Amino acid sequence: MSRIFTRIFFVLTIAGAINFAAQAQSITVSGTVKDRQSSEGLAGVSVTIKGQSGGTATSGNGNFSFTTVAKVPFTLVASYVGYGTVEQQITGATTGINIDMEVAVVLGGDVVVSASRTPERILESPVSIERMSAATIKDIAAPSFYDAISNMKGVEGSTQSLTFKSINTRGFNSNGNTRFNQFIDGMDNQAPGLNFSVGNIVGISELDVDNVELLPGASSALYGAGGINGTLLMTSKDPFRYQGASFQYKTGVNHVNDDNSSVQPFNQLDVRLAKSWNNKFGVKAAFSFLQAKDWFGNNYSNFDRVSNMVKAGDRNSDPGYDGVNVYGDEVNSNLLGAARSVQAAFQASSPAGYGAFNSFIGSGLTYPQIVNLVSTNPTYAALRPALPYLGVMYSLNKGTTPSQTVSRTGYNEEDLVDYRTESMKTSGALYYNITPTVQALVQANWGTGTSVYTGSDRYSLRNFNIGQYKAEIKGQDFFVRAYTTQERSGDSYISSILGSYINEKSSPTASAWFPTYTVAYSAARAQGASDVAAQSAARAAADAGRYAPGSANFATAKEQIKNTTISSTDPSKGIYGAKFDDKTNLYHYEGMYNFSNAFNNVVELQVGASSRTYQLRSGGTIFDDLNRKIDINEYGAFAQVGKKFGEIFKLTVAGRYDKSTNFDGRFTPRITGVFTVAKNNNIRLSFQTGYRNPTTQNQYIDLSVGGGVQRLIGGLPEFLTKYGLNVEATKAYTESSYRAYLASVIAGAGNPALLQKHTFDARGVRPESVKAYEIGYKGLLGTKLLIDAYGYYNQYKNFITAVNVYQNVSGNFVKYNVPVNAESEVSSYGGAFGLDYVVNKWNFSGNVSYNKIGDLPTNYINDFNTPEIRYNLGLGNREVVKNFGFNVSYRWQDAFFWNSTFAAGQVPAFSTLDAQVSLRIPSVLSTIKLGGSNILNKYYITSYGNPEAGAIYYLGFTFNP
Template sequence: MLVCATGFASQAQNITVSGTVKDKQTKEPLSGVTVIVKGQSGGTSTNSDGAFTFTTSAKIPLTISASYIGYGVVEKQVTGNTANISIEMEAAVVLGGDVVVSASRTPERILESPVSIERMSAATIKDIAAPSFYDALNNMKGVESSMQSLTFKSINTRGFNSNGNTRFNQYIDGMDNQAPGLNFSVGNIVGITELDVDNVELLPGASSALYGAGGINGTLLMTSKDPFKYPGASFQYKTGVNHVNDDNTSTKPFNQLDVRLAKSWNNKFGVKAAFSFLQAKDWFANNYSNFDRISRTVKPGDRNSDTNYDGINSYGDEVSQNMRNVALSVQNATIAGINAGSGGAIPNIKSLIDGAFGAAIPTGPQQAGFLSSLPAALRPAVQNYFPFYVGLKANLIPDQNVSRTGYNEENLVDYDTKSLKVSGALYYNFSSTIQAVAQANWGTGTSVYTGSDRYSLRNFNIGQYKLELKGEDFSLKAYTTQERSGDSYISSILGSYINEVSKPSTTWFPQYIGNYVGARAAGQTDAAAHVFARGVANTGRFEPGSNGFATAKDQIMNTTISATSINAADPTKSVYGAKFDDKSNLYHYEGMYNLTNAFNKVVEFQVGASYRIYDLNSAGTIFDDLGRQIDIEEYGAFAQIGKKLFNDKVKITFAGRYDKSQNFEGRFTPRITGVFTVAKNNNIRVSYQTGYRNPTTQNQYIDLSVGGGSQRLIGGLPEIMFGKYKLDANKPFTDVSYRAFLASAATGTPNPALLQQYTFDAKGVRPESVQSYELGYKGLILPNLLIDAYGYFNQYKDFITAVDVYQNVGTLAAPTFVKFGVPVNAQGSVNSYGGALGLDYLVGKYNISGNVSYNQIGDLPVNYINDFNTPKIRYNLGFGNKEIVKNFGFNVAYRWQDRFYWNSSFASGEVPAYSSLDAQVSLKIPSVMSVIKLGGSNVLNKYYTTSFGNPMAGAIYYVGITFNP
């Protein structure tokens, strides 16, 4: 009864606020203006006559805030009558007037944010020069990206960048945008279209105390437009070109269409729909540097000069064998085969030949004479064995590796990029403060992604579907993410298996070595003998463009990895597959309540809780889920309390969150922040934040063959490492000691004593964590000069990395090694530190901006692989004017970053320094409510790459028209 009485009392205290909004100069009514009570959630927008009306539980006196794209925010105090309020807005760029939500999960001025935050408004997005708002995120302070393809980019802040960034969270309308099977966001392939973006907020650094697992390096939140505030129809069409002066291909077209429709009725029911389609030719990954997979570095040489060449972006040449080991293997197999074929009459053919010729090397006629003395059935085997016998005895076979001939990426992956995004939502307002939303976002396309391999994502799609009920002080939300891999496949496996179909490695390597020995015995030089041997071994190889290549490629890329079956007795009956079949899902439920009003605003207090399930379904092509179901449950809860002190000059906030995953121990992540107002619109902020991330779904349950079948990646949970692969009972050997053993084996006298066992943690892989300290300042030095600066220090523990180990599944006398890649935690802690400075300066109607960021890693623990993957220095410069003359504006953005070293599971090497210039000019046509824009990204067409092993990107030049922006 008390709850009901309180509810009726609260309803009785609601007041109605109404009025009109006009342009200050023209006195014309403004439609679509957002009008709220400052410090309260909810509100409304003006209709076509500029009128607004809504109810609120706020008490008089109160402050009305009106905001509109291209206009300065207007705040008006109401101390008496709340009807017929007149508001006039002036077109302007106002610094520091933005209101943000993500920093504290409650609305606050960006100047008063307790942590560093970057924001991009709808007005900013209208004027960007980049082809999309997602591309323009690079212009934000401290933000960097890894571009794997035209439509696939990973955003990051403060170091430890990666291709699929599992340390950075991304949300769209409150939905975690990660792909459940990958555990990271797939750029902007699915989700939000440019015309539907209301704002973008980015939090650099840790944010687990408010948002849970992940996001230890940053969190990006994108919010779409509400149909009540942004009604009407709009469309945007861009057409242009890329691949200008590209050595890989001729100039190609670039086209994109965006459409948005929104309608509301009686401020009760609203509906919206958005559509976006992009089509272009993707950038080419053509780094053919020679990669040494032992030292994880680039080495000199190419296919012509290095017999063991392994090109970064060529696939199939990962398959490599030691020449002496192959010769010894052929020798041992021949001895065993002849022993069996002769019924034990010839137990060791090598010894028999040694006895016949002593220390001499048998010539061709001598070999023929020896063959004639043997039973006819044994002669072919011995004749095939003679080159290896001669090569080993005469020391003609070098102790070096040779690799198979690979295929360039452009011949294996689909570069015909397509991206289709559709979204829709239904809104119902139960009252002025309570709203229900049903929303669906779905995206599909063809792209290329870099992980431990290059993945060709064909017809890949993700759907997100949400139900939400939210009010002034609460929100309840349930959503699901449905990932479907479509026709996607792994390029290196495809390249390797095309080789296997054309000629199995069990035939190719012996052919190569046998012909090499023959050429050397005939007097050819080492280099000439290698050329001859490769030419013979490659006989019958499927060349790109041939029918054999096309047939094999089509069969392999449309056969799943789990269907692969190698028939050693008859290789023609082997089945090869490179396709993965991922249909993983995520289900998430959360609720939050703001008790600030219940405490009469004496303190700000919020609580919330969440529960999610990862439902993994890859049919054994990625995860260890062939014939079994894998679900991972996680739950968590948080609370945050804040209080203003000393006449509102100081605000202290405490937050903490507890999270538990079924596979790991529970984790508590606290946060403490303070904001100190040193003068009006000038604030110093200080914070201590913590963050963590669980091992990804792949870190836990992956079971995948990669590197052309030369390695198996497995999950770091005990049930996989120990239960399935027995890495505890049959301990594997370290990578370094295995290499030493191979070196000894190449001499013909292998030394097992060189092998050193690797012992895994009995609990398996565990979460990694970070503690982050930050000091910052943001303020208006002058009404037209905004400064934002910060410095940070991060300390990471239990970094999730990986080790390569070799398990002997044979015997000591006849060892057979299987290579495993296993996620583990690095020993010790890793420190990083840095800072950034940003300036925004208004000169009349001109906006001048610039920012610079510095990031550095501290001392590294022993044996830790440095994957900081971040330039020390990067900066951005911007210059623009929305209306330099009537209806004509422009915007220019320049960025530069220093060179740095990139380490990843795919490849490692130096990324050169680069600069890029984006520019656009725009013409407004008010009579038809349209804007024509001419622009381009990287307009100087200086090709660059953001991460090693990924494509070089050139210019995109475009012209676009936008109706009703």
């Protein structure tokens, strides 16, 4: 742990010691909280003093008691899931207090923090914001609160596996979305080496979630570089407001009517413990464990990696077949080229034999006649060992060897990837209230999991783990925090490399497999076989020693390769590795002060600053760090000023400056205005800017993927130099010209003049930015109907995309994928409309969103990856009859085209229906829930190349929710 981190802990310790020495005299605050209708005591109600840290939760019979140094008068705040919040002024006695609460759903009453980094009613937010409260989480039908985020207005997602989902808003969705920020208790939830927010694999336990706030669109002015498409903030419960022991157990099934698997169990256990003493000390711990069988990647469509498009054919009909979820078949060669290479090698090693065969063929003898002559005539006995080359020469001479791509036989994903999904999350925190308004805390979150992630490849994340450790002091007007994220790749590996290297173990591609294939094909053709029959015979011959899934050889090779690091690979020694060795760390420090109270809230003023360091440590398995250490430093500072002009208009101006090691500094301003057109009815206008540095992988990756047929490299100038891509003699060729050249080869001409060199920007990849314009309305009509609507327009500059180029290395073309910036601006636009209607405990909700990409620059790879239309409908009642409630959510989205570095193709339109019914048992503080996601069991995909997801049906029991 760094010296700065140590100093933070030292400050916390000193602050605690000083407070002990000068502790003011405390008083006891106690009483009872009851349900107004039944007069029964309510357990688990949070009771706090408004504006101060600390508080407590009621016991099983509704009683509460805590100590405080606060002086009368003060305001008690009682809040409980499903009940309206009660504020009660205390001016006299602080014991024997009675608080009555009523079941209620208060529309527009939520207080949010993320929109302006200061508390405000959601109705008055200057930008679009969505919120999921503890009450909402309690009633969701989905298996987890994270799954239910997709029901929020304007949200889209990519499901790569059962526990790995990426959240996004406003287009440009991707697997492992790097344009969307995700925070847990102020800590960036990204894996700093693998470059993605880790969903909820190692996130936050559902029992410990206090609320979730989502900001669609740019938010860099307040939250720094990143999040140009959106920011998600998840806040956990503190031990003063939420005390006691609680646990939740869900058991269920998935893979119902799945052709890939029999029905499989789904089990999840969540436990939370929290306790506070004297309103000074608080401690909490949470644990979550999930175990299930993951969804199967079973897209066997034939994929053309040059055009990045699906094409016709399968393994039986196309010798060059490359299945989307088949790995090892990415390795291919041109049959005509391979035959010529075999012939050239024979000519070099045996000029006499080559000449003799050439003479026989030239004399008009048929292949069988030549074979008979050599086999029976003693004069030609020396040529008999060379007979396999005869077929190659004969077929080339007769023109029966086609210019045809031939790929190795691959392995299905299910044979290579670990589908035994597990997720274990643990967290703990210690709290100390230095004063009624100043709190110190230390927090540790650690999780490990086995899952599958889609990037430029399908990565099997086995025993992957992340630890986040934070120290923080926060008050009513400030916070100072420091945290570190420690990423460990565990036993994670790349599936395509694993498949390719198992093939190499069984039969080396260049020296054995392709020569065998070529010789067998040519012999079959020379004897008069059709192309189809010859291809079949050739594959059978080349695959004669192939390690079949389930065999001992396959299992041994698989274990060796997936447990050997990528950087240890040495084909000359027969050593092959597909394993990551990532130990990348992130250190982050930040602070903020709100001066608004100093100005009596006439003017709102906030200032803040942050610093972070990425320590890239992958041992050469992801980054170019095999023989060096790579650190990236980032710094930033922001200020925000807000002013209310009467009760009609509020103007806020904010700006942030950020600087990174490899890039120039950037300023990102934000201007927002809120017009109050009537009570609880507001129109908002905003201009925001977003800014995103190229990711750590955009900068420093150096990794072979796709079974070794493609290399991902960083976009910094040093990588262009390393691989000679900026030197005229060794420049690579554009993808379009390479396709044209391939077409000429297939046609038999092979015209090199078609190849055109690609010139990279000497500055390398640079940060991208966005200008975001938005107009919105949020209003409460009466007390029952809440409407929220917005429209937006985004302009992206220096949009970070990638190009594929092909470099001729000694006659072989090597494919590079290089991050670059789009040459001109990219635009997108859209809007959303949502409403909530509540009457007599019935809650009706619905929202629809529209997203569209504008004009595209030349040669830009369109990865908008977003349906134009999607909508959500919801219906629920927390108590249809006494203690019995239900909730139903329906989601639909339109078809769209998905484009990524892994695969591209059409994502069909789909709909899902989630539902749950619940029974509260107040006598034992428990709830039983029966529910399911996608209960109609219509299998669907959210992104091309990812697995189809079916239904999950579960039965849950929660104690003391």
